[in-house]
Amino acid sequence: MLQLEFDQLLSEFDDSLDAVDTRRSHALAERLRGRAPDAAGRMRMALREMVLAVFTDQQPPSQEQANALLEQARRLGDTRALADALVAYGRVVSRLRMVTQALDALSQAEALYAELGDARSVVMAQVRASHCLYEGEMFDELLQRFEPLLGDPQRQVSLPPAMRHGLLNNVGAAYSFLDRYEDSERVARQLYLEACERPDYLPPSVLLRDTVNLANQLLWLGRLDEVEPLLDEAGRIVASGEVLERHQIFYFQNLALLAWKRGRHAEALEQFDQAKLLADRFPSMPILARILLRKAECAEEAGLLDLALQTRKAQVRLMQERVGHQARSFGKTLEQVMDYARAQGQNEYLRRQGSQLERELAEARDALELKVQERTRELEHATRMLLEREKQAALSHLVAGVAHELNTPLGNAILATSTLEAVAQQHRRAYEGERLSRRMVDEFHANLDDGLRLTQRSLERAAELVRSFKALALEQASAELVDFQVGDVVRNTLAVMEPGLRKAAVEAEPGAVSEQLLHGNPGALGQVLAQLIDNALVHGFEGWPGLRRLRLEGERDADHYLLRVADSGRGIASAHRARVFDPFFTTRLGQGSSGLGLHLVYRLVTQRLGGEIHLLESPGGGALFELRLPLR
Incomplete structure (x- = not known):
C-alpha cells in the first residue's frame, strides 16, 4: 500500500473514532491490518487499534500499554509516529482520569503536528484536549478555550464534521454542568437538527447522544411535552441493538428524570438504578455524580429517607474520590473543591493509609531486592x-x-x-x-x-x-602470563582447525601475521582464534555458494597488536551487528547453536587478554573481527 493511500485511510479511521462509528472503525482496521508500508506505519496502526479496543470496551485502559507504545515510537525516531503515540497516550490516560498527563501529551503532539505543517492534526489534538477537560470536570477552562468557536461559523465549517460535532457536544455539556441550560439547549438543538438532516452520516451512538442531550435540556427548562417524543425516538435507537452500553447511561438517566418530574417516583428510582449500574461499569465521574444527586433528591421527595441517606453517603464517597483525582491532576487549581465537608478527614485517612502503604512498599522492595x-x-x-x-x-x-x-x-x-x-x-x-x-x-x-x-x-x-x-x-x-609469539599461536590453531577448514573447502591465509612477542595468556588467544574460525565455518560458510577464504592479519600499532580475522562468507546482518557479543544471541536458535560462542570470545579478550574486540565493516563482504591486544 502506498504511503499516501495509507495516510488517507488512517485519517478516515480517526474520523470514525471521533464519530463513535465502531462498525466503520472495525472495517477500516481490518482493511489496514498488515498493510502498513513501514515500521512507522505499523506503529501508527497499532496505536489506533489500542484506542479502538479501549473506546469500544474490548479492553480496559492501560497506562502501561500506552507507555510501552509511546517508548517504542520514541525509539523509531519518526516525528509523525511519535505525535500519534502522544495523542493515543492522552486518550487512554484521560479514561483513567489522569488529566494533567493527558493534556501534557496532547500539547506535545500539537507542537509536533505544527512542526510537520499538518493543520488538520493540530486541530485534532485540540479537540482531544476538549474531551480531557470534560473528563476532568474543568468546565470553565473548556468554555474559556472553545466557546469562541460558537461565534465563528467559518472556523466551524473548516473542522472535519466528526471533530466539530464532538467539540460542540463537549461545549454544550459544559454549559449543562454549569447550569446554563438555555445555552446548552441552543447547542444541543443545533446538533440534533444537523443529525436529523444527515441521519445516514452519523452512527447510532451519536444520534442517541444528540437526541438525549436535547431532551435533557428541554426537561430542565420545564418543556416536558417536548421531551417525551425525543426519549421515545432515543428508545428506538437503543432497541436497535447498535449502541454500546456505555452510551445508554444518559438515556436511562433522562427516563428517570422525566418519570420524577411527572411524579412517578418508583419508576424514576428504578431508572436511576439502571443508569447507575451502567455508570459503575463504565466510569464517568461527571455523569455518575449527577445520577446520585438526582436520585437522592427524588428519594427525599418520595419520603424514602433511608434510601436518600444511603444515596447521599454514596455521593460523599464519590466526591472524596473526585477530590483525590482532581488534586493529583490539577493541584491548586481546584482548591475550591476542598471546601466540601469531610475533605480534611478524608485527607488524614489517606495520609495514614499512605504511611502504611509506604512501609509495606519498603518491605516489599527489600524482599524483591533479595x-x-x-x-x-x-x-x-x-x-x-x-x-x-x-x-x-x-x-x-x-x-x-x-x-x-x-x-x-x-x-x-x-x-x-x-x-x-x-x-x-x-x-x-x-x-x-x-x-x-x-x-x-x-x-x-x-x-x-x-x-x-x-x-x-x-x-x-x-x-x-x-x-x-x-x-x-x-x-x-595454563592461566599463567608468559611471553609468546603471536605467529606460533596462529599456526598451532590453524593446524588443529585444518581438518574442519579442509572439509568446508575453506582456504586459510595466515601469512599476513607479522611476528610479535606478546606477554599474556596464549591459551586464551588460541581459544579466541579457534572460536572465531569455528564461527566462520558454521555461520559464514555453511551453505555459502561464493568464495571461501579465511584471512588472518596482524600488525603492531603503537602499544597494541592488532589481529584481524576476516572471512569471505555471508557476513552478519546490520540488524544483528550490535548484539553479536550478547549472551544467548544466535541466528540459529533450535539448530544446535547456544548463542554463547562470541560471548565467550568477548569475555576471553576483555578479561583474560585485557584487550578489545570489535566487529568491523568488511570492504569485500563477509565478517571482519579485530582484536586489539596489549603488548605487555
Missing part, C-alpha cells in the same frame, strides 16, 4: 556453567578433528608396515628355499625403500598434528 540478588547469583552460576560447556564443546570439536586427521597418516603407516612385513616374509621363504634371484632382491629393496618413506612421512605428519594439538592444549590449560 529475590533479585538470589536470581542474579543463580543466573551468573548458570551462565558460568554454560560457558564451561561451550569451552568443553569447542575442545571436543578440536579433539574430534585432530583424531579424524590422525587417522589418515597413522592408517598409511600401518598399511606400509603391514606390506613390508608381508614382503619380508616372502623374501625370507625364497632365501630359505634357495630360490632367491637378483631380480627378487632388487624388488625387495625397492619395496623396502617405498614403504619406509611412506611410513616416515605418515609418522612425521602425525607427530606434527600431535605437537600442534599439545601446544594448543598446554596453552589453553
Whole structure:
C-alpha cells in the first residue's frame, strides 16, 4: 500500500473514532491490518487499534500499554509516529482520569503536528484536549478555550464534521454542568437538527447522544411535552441493538428524570438504578455524580429517607474520590473543591493509609531486592556453567578433528608396515628355499625403500598434528602470563582447525601475521582464534555458494597488536551487528547453536587478554573481527 493511500485511510479511521462509528472503525482496521508500508506505519496502526479496543470496551485502559507504545515510537525516531503515540497516550490516560498527563501529551503532539505543517492534526489534538477537560470536570477552562468557536461559523465549517460535532457536544455539556441550560439547549438543538438532516452520516451512538442531550435540556427548562417524543425516538435507537452500553447511561438517566418530574417516583428510582449500574461499569465521574444527586433528591421527595441517606453517603464517597483525582491532576487549581465537608478527614485517612502503604512498599522492595540478588547469583552460576560447556564443546570439536586427521597418516603407516612385513616374509621363504634371484632382491629393496618413506612421512605428519594439538592444549590449560609469539599461536590453531577448514573447502591465509612477542595468556588467544574460525565455518560458510577464504592479519600499532580475522562468507546482518557479543544471541536458535560462542570470545579478550574486540565493516563482504591486544 502506498504511503499516501495509507495516510488517507488512517485519517478516515480517526474520523470514525471521533464519530463513535465502531462498525466503520472495525472495517477500516481490518482493511489496514498488515498493510502498513513501514515500521512507522505499523506503529501508527497499532496505536489506533489500542484506542479502538479501549473506546469500544474490548479492553480496559492501560497506562502501561500506552507507555510501552509511546517508548517504542520514541525509539523509531519518526516525528509523525511519535505525535500519534502522544495523542493515543492522552486518550487512554484521560479514561483513567489522569488529566494533567493527558493534556501534557496532547500539547506535545500539537507542537509536533505544527512542526510537520499538518493543520488538520493540530486541530485534532485540540479537540482531544476538549474531551480531557470534560473528563476532568474543568468546565470553565473548556468554555474559556472553545466557546469562541460558537461565534465563528467559518472556523466551524473548516473542522472535519466528526471533530466539530464532538467539540460542540463537549461545549454544550459544559454549559449543562454549569447550569446554563438555555445555552446548552441552543447547542444541543443545533446538533440534533444537523443529525436529523444527515441521519445516514452519523452512527447510532451519536444520534442517541444528540437526541438525549436535547431532551435533557428541554426537561430542565420545564418543556416536558417536548421531551417525551425525543426519549421515545432515543428508545428506538437503543432497541436497535447498535449502541454500546456505555452510551445508554444518559438515556436511562433522562427516563428517570422525566418519570420524577411527572411524579412517578418508583419508576424514576428504578431508572436511576439502571443508569447507575451502567455508570459503575463504565466510569464517568461527571455523569455518575449527577445520577446520585438526582436520585437522592427524588428519594427525599418520595419520603424514602433511608434510601436518600444511603444515596447521599454514596455521593460523599464519590466526591472524596473526585477530590483525590482532581488534586493529583490539577493541584491548586481546584482548591475550591476542598471546601466540601469531610475533605480534611478524608485527607488524614489517606495520609495514614499512605504511611502504611509506604512501609509495606519498603518491605516489599527489600524482599524483591533479595529475590533479585538470589536470581542474579543463580543466573551468573548458570551462565558460568554454560560457558564451561561451550569451552568443553569447542575442545571436543578440536579433539574430534585432530583424531579424524590422525587417522589418515597413522592408517598409511600401518598399511606400509603391514606390506613390508608381508614382503619380508616372502623374501625370507625364497632365501630359505634357495630360490632367491637378483631380480627378487632388487624388488625387495625397492619395496623396502617405498614403504619406509611412506611410513616416515605418515609418522612425521602425525607427530606434527600431535605437537600442534599439545601446544594448543598446554596453552589453553595454563592461566599463567608468559611471553609468546603471536605467529606460533596462529599456526598451532590453524593446524588443529585444518581438518574442519579442509572439509568446508575453506582456504586459510595466515601469512599476513607479522611476528610479535606478546606477554599474556596464549591459551586464551588460541581459544579466541579457534572460536572465531569455528564461527566462520558454521555461520559464514555453511551453505555459502561464493568464495571461501579465511584471512588472518596482524600488525603492531603503537602499544597494541592488532589481529584481524576476516572471512569471505555471508557476513552478519546490520540488524544483528550490535548484539553479536550478547549472551544467548544466535541466528540459529533450535539448530544446535547456544548463542554463547562470541560471548565467550568477548569475555576471553576483555578479561583474560585485557584487550578489545570489535566487529568491523568488511570492504569485500563477509565478517571482519579485530582484536586489539596489549603488548605487555
